[in-house]
Amino acid sequence: xxxxxxxxxxxxxxxxxxxxxxxxxxxxxxxxxxxxxxxxxxxxxxxxxxxxxxxxxxxxxxxxxxxxxxxxxxxxxxxxxxxxxxxxxxxxxxxxxxxxxxxxxxxxxxxxxxxxxxxxxxxxxxxxxxxxxxxxxxxxxxxxxxxxxxxxxxxxxxxxxxxxxxxxxxxxxxxxxxxxxxxxxxxxxxxxxxxxxxxxxxxxxxxxxxxxx
Amino acid sequence: xxxxxxxxxxxxxxxxxxxxxxxxxxxxxxxxxxxxxxxxxxxxxxxxxxxxxxxxxxxxxxxxxxxxxxxxxxxxxxxxxxxxxxxxxxxxxxxxxxxxxxxxxxxxxxxxxxxxxxxxxxxxxxxxxxxxxxxxxxxxxxxxxxxxxxxxxxxxxxxxxxxxxxxxxxxxxxxxxxxxxxxxxxxx
Numbered sequence: 001x002x003x004x005x006x007x008x009x010x011x012x013x014x015x016x017x018x019x020x021x022x023x024x025x026x027x028x029x030x031x032x033x034x035x036x037x038x039x040x041x042x043x044x045x046x047x048x049x050x051x052x053x054x055x056x057x058x059x060x061x062x063x064x065x066x067x068x069x070x071x072x073x074x075x076x077x078x079x080x081x082x083x084x085x086x087x088x089x090x091x092x093x094x095x096x097x098x099x100x101x102x103x104x105x106x107x108x109x110x111x112x113x114x115x116x117x118x119x120x121x122x123x124x125x126x127x128x129x130x131x132x133x134x135x136x137x138x139x140x141x142x143x144x145x146x147x148x149x150x151x152x153x154x155x156x157x158x159x160x161x162x163x164x165x166x167x168x169x170x171x172x173x174x175x176x177x178x179x180x181x182x183x184x185x186x187x188x189x190x191x192x193x194x195x196x197x198x199x200x201x202x203x204x205x206x207x208x209x210x211x212x213x
Numbered sequence: 214x215x216x217x218x219x220x221x222x223x224x225x226x227x228x229x230x231x232x233x234x235x236x237x238x239x240x241x242x243x244x245x246x247x248x249x250x251x252x253x254x255x256x257x258x259x260x261x262x263x264x265x266x267x268x269x270x271x272x273x274x275x276x277x278x279x280x281x282x283x284x285x286x287x288x289x290x291x292x293x294x295x296x297x298x299x300x301x302x303x304x305x306x307x308x309x310x311x312x313x314x315x316x317x318x319x320x321x322x323x324x325x326x327x328x329x330x331x332x333x334x335x336x337x338x339x340x341x342x343x344x345x346x347x348x349x350x351x352x353x354x355x356x357x358x359x360x361x362x363x364x365x366x367x368x369x370x371x372x373x374x375x376x377x378x379x380x381x382x383x384x385x386x387x388x389x390x391x392x393x394x395x396x397x398x399x400x401x
Contacts, residue, residue, distance in 0.1 A: 006387055037397075040400065046365045055258070056258065064281045066283075067282040068247065068250070193236055194242055197293070
C-alpha cells in the first residue's frame with residue numbers, strides 16, 4: 001500500500017516515527033513511483049535551501065534614514081549624556097577588538113608570510129590598548145555613577161550591586177577559560193558580550209543617577 | 214533523509230565575528246548611534262528583503278523599509294539573548310504576518326472579499342513547468358507560500374510556524390506538502 005502523500009514530506013523532514021519511516025523505506029525500495037516522487041520532493045527542499053538572496057532594486061537606506069531622522073551623509077551631532085558617550089566609545093573599542101581577533105584568526109590561513117604563531121586572544125596577552133580602553137570606560141562610568149550614587153534609592157543600588165557582582169563573576173570565569181583555551185572563538189565572543197553587558201548596565205545606571213541629580 | 218536545517222538555532226547561521234559586530238552595533242544603535250544602525254542595515258538588508266519578498270510573493274521594498282524603521286524604534290528591546298539577525302528576522306516575520314491580518318480585516322470590513330486564509334488552495338492556474346523557482350513560489354497561495362518559506366527556506370519548525378500563523382501543526386505540515394508538490398514541477 002502506498003504511503004499517505006504527506007508522509008513523504010514528513011519522512012524528508014525526519015519527523016516520521018521510526019516504525020513508519022522503516023515501513024516507508026521498504027515501500028519506496030520497491031515502488032518506483034513513490035521513489036520518484038520522494039526524489040522530486042527532496043530536490044525541492046534542497047532548492048529552497050540554496051536560494052540566492054537578491055539585493056533590493058535600490059538602496060533603501062535613504063528612506064530608512066529619513067524615517068528615523070538621520071541625514072544620509074554628513075555628520076549629525078548626537079546629543080548623549082556623558083556616560084552614554086563613554087560607553088559608546090568603549091563599545092567601539094570592543095568592536096575593534098572583535099575585528100582584530102577576526103583578522104588574527106583568519107590571517108594564518110591566508111597569509112603568505114611564515115609569521116610567528118598566531119596570538120589570537122586578547123585576554124591571554126598583556127593588557128592591550130583595547131583592553132585598557134575597556135577598563136578605562138568601566139572606570140569612567142563607575143566614577144560617574146559614584147558621584148551620583150546617593151541619588152539612587154537603596155533598592156536600586158542593591159540590585160545594581162548584585163547584578164554587577166554576577167557579571168563580574170561571569171567575566172572572571174570567561175577570562176580564566178579563555179586563558180586555558182585562547183583559540184576558542186565561542187569563549188572570546190562570550191567574554192565580549194559579557195563585558196558589553198557590564199558596560200550597558202553601568203551606562204544605564206549612570207544615566208539614571210545622572211537624571212536624578 | 215534531509216535534516217540539514219531544523220529549528221531557529223540553525224537559521225542561516227552567521228559566523229561568530231559577524232555576530233559580535235552585530236552585538237556591538239546593536240548596543241551603539243540602542244544608544245542612538247545611527248551610523249551603527251546603518252552598519253546593521255548594510256549587513257542584514259538583503260536577508261530581510263528576501264524574507265519579506267518571498268513571504269509576500271511580491272516586491273517588498275516598502276515593507277522591508279518598514280521593518281528596518283521598526284527595528285530602529287525597537288532596538289532598545291534587543292537584549293542579546295539571541296543573535297541580532299534572529300531578532301530582526303522575527304521582527305520581519307511578525308510585521309509581515311500583522312500586515313496579512315490587517316489586510317484580511319480590511320477586506321472583511323470594507324471589501325467583503327472572502328478571505329481564504331490557510332485553507333487548501335486551488336492549484337496554480339498555470340502549469341508550473343518552466344517557471345523560475347521563485348516565480349513559482351510567488352504563485353502559491355499565501356498560506357502555503359508562508360509555510361514553505363518559513364520551513365524550507367528559513368528553517369523554522371512546524372511548531373514555531375503554527376504559533377506564528379495561528380494554525381495547528383497538522384495544517385502547517387499539509388500546507389508544506391502541498392507547496393512542495395506544486396513546486397516540484399518547476400524542477401522537472
